[in-house]
Every structure is written in C-alpha cells, then in structure tokens.
Amino acid sequence: xxxxxxxxxxxxxxIDIAGSLVGIVLLSWLFLILIILQKIxxxxxxxxxxxxxxxxxxxHFKLIKFRSMRADADTYxxxxxxxxxxxxxxxxxxxxxxxxxxxxxxxxxxxxxxxELPQLFNxxxxxxxxxxxxxxxxxxLRYYGSNVDKFLSVLPGAMGLWQATGRSxxxxxxxxxxxLEYVEHIGFWYDWYIVYxxxxxxxxxxxxx
Numbered sequence: 001x002x003x004x005x006x007x008x009x010x011x012x013x014x015i016d017i018a019g020s021l022v023g024i025v026l027l028s029w030l031f032l033i034l035i036i037l038q039k040i041x042x043x044x045x046x047x048x049x050x051x052x053x054x055x056x057x058x059x060h061f062k063l064i065k066f067r068s069m070r071a072d073a074d075t076y077x078x079x080x081x082x083x084x085x086x087x088x089x090x091x092x093x094x095x096x097x098x099x100x101x102x103x104x105x106x107x108x109x110x111x112x113x114x115x116e117l118p119q120l121f122n123x124x125x126x127x128x129x130x131x132x133x134x135x136x137x138x139x140x141l142r143y144y145g146s147n148v149d150k151f152l153s154v155l156p157g158a159m160g161l162w163q164a165t166g167r168s169x170x171x172x173x174x175x176x177x178x179x180l181e182y183v184e185h186i187g188f189w190y191d192w193y194i195v196y197x198x199x200x201x202x203x204x205x206x207x208x209x
Contacts, residue, residue, distance in 0.1 A: 001153070005186050009154075012129060012191070013183060016155075019130050020123035027117060034114060041105040045071035048118060053135035056155045058117055061127040063135055064118040068098075068106030076101050091171040097158055113202045119158045131191040132157025133179035143172040154183055164197030 024031075038047050049067040052060055070076075077084040080100075087094060094100075102110065109115035122128040128135065135156035143149045161174050161182045170178065182194070 016123050016129050020120045023120045047060040066109055066115040067110045068115045069101040073101040129155040129157045131159050131194050134160050134162050143176045164194050
C-alpha cells in the first residue's frame with residue numbers, strides 16, 4: 001500500500017462513521033417497515049440473521065442482515081448434504097432462484113438488496129467499511145491463495161468492485177482477482193466511483209439473487 005493510500009485510511013474511517021450514522025438515522029423508518037413486514041411473513045422467526053465472516057487482519061465478526069432465509073437455514077445442509085455439494089460447487093451459492101432456504105419475502109429483500117441495510121451497524125462498529133472487498137467466510141479464503149493477507153489488509157465493504165461489476169454473476173477465481181484489484185487501487189475517488197457503479201447495479205438488479 002502506497003503512502004497516499006495509507007494516509008487515506010483514517011479519513012476513510014471518518015467517512016464510514018459519519019455515513020453509517022446518517023444512514024441509520026435517515027433510514028430508521030424503512031428499518032421499522034421491514035421489521036414489521038418480516039414479522040408478518042414469519043411471526044416466530046428472528047428478524048435479523050447473523051453470519052460469521054472474516055474481516056480485516058483475519059478478525060472474525062458477525063455480519064448483520066435482514067433474514068431472507070427460513071429460520072432453520074443454518075442446519076439445512078446437515079439434513080440435505082447433497083444440496084451442500086451443489087452450494088460449494090457453485091462458489092458457495094445456489095444457482096439463481098434455486099436456493100431452497102430463501103423465503104418468499106426473502107427473495108424480495110435480496111432482489112432489492114434491502115437485506116443488506118443492517119450492515120450499516122457493522123460499518124459504524126468498525127467491522128466493515130462503506131466500500132471494500134465483500135466479506136467472505138473462512139472456507140472462501142482458499143481462493144485467495146498466497147494473497148490472503150493482502151486481501152484482509154483492508155476492511156471488507158458493504159459496497160465493492162465485485163458487487164458493482166456483476167455481483168452473483170461473477171464467480172471465483174475472477175471474484176478474488178476483482179477483490180485484490182480494489183486493495184491495490186484503494187483511494188477516495190476510486191471509492192466514489194465504486195459507489196456509483198454499485199448503485200447502478202442495485203437499481204438494475206443485475207446479478208441480485
């Protein structure tokens with residue numbers, strides 16, 4: 001990482017704190033609506049889903065999302081090992097529209113990316129950044145090979161080059177190459193460019209499963 005990039009990191013953190021705080025306040029009405037709709041569609045299941053991800057410098061944290069899957073999703077693969085093989089072979093996701101764990105309301109959340117909104121709390125807590133490589137699970141680190149430490153040298157992001165250029169349509173190993181490209185070029189204007197591309201992708205719903 002170059003000296004200008006190193007100097008940008010503290011400033012980037014200030015942007016994350018301010019941006020996430022403003023987002024939480026301004027979108028509180030939307031959080032309330034989604035919480036109500038979540039309970040209407042699944043009265044007994046939890047509202048949020050916490051998933052273990054690997055963050056900066058190999059530190060694990062719980063990624064927060066609105067729950068888009070059935071309440072027993074974490075044990076689904078134990079009961080359906082054949083589906084787990086399909087999941088792994090498809091780069092730790094199911095083919096578009098074929099995930100048996102996703103609820104009807106969850107499909108709406110995913111298509112609109114509204115399930116991602118609670119990550120504002122991860123950003124505020126310093127576990128994530130507004131822009132950065134997408135946070136991965138421990139098994140996915142194998143795709144980064146000898147570049148794992150480089151990949152984990154920055155905070156993962158709610159928005160990133162992977163989401164901006166195709167999201168779920170881009171698979172490993174190309175995804176790893178895109179993540180590493182961000183780490184090499186991290187900077188103020190580069191981040192804003194990625195924000196623009198990500199918003200464009202979200203509104204076009206490209207690659208959103």
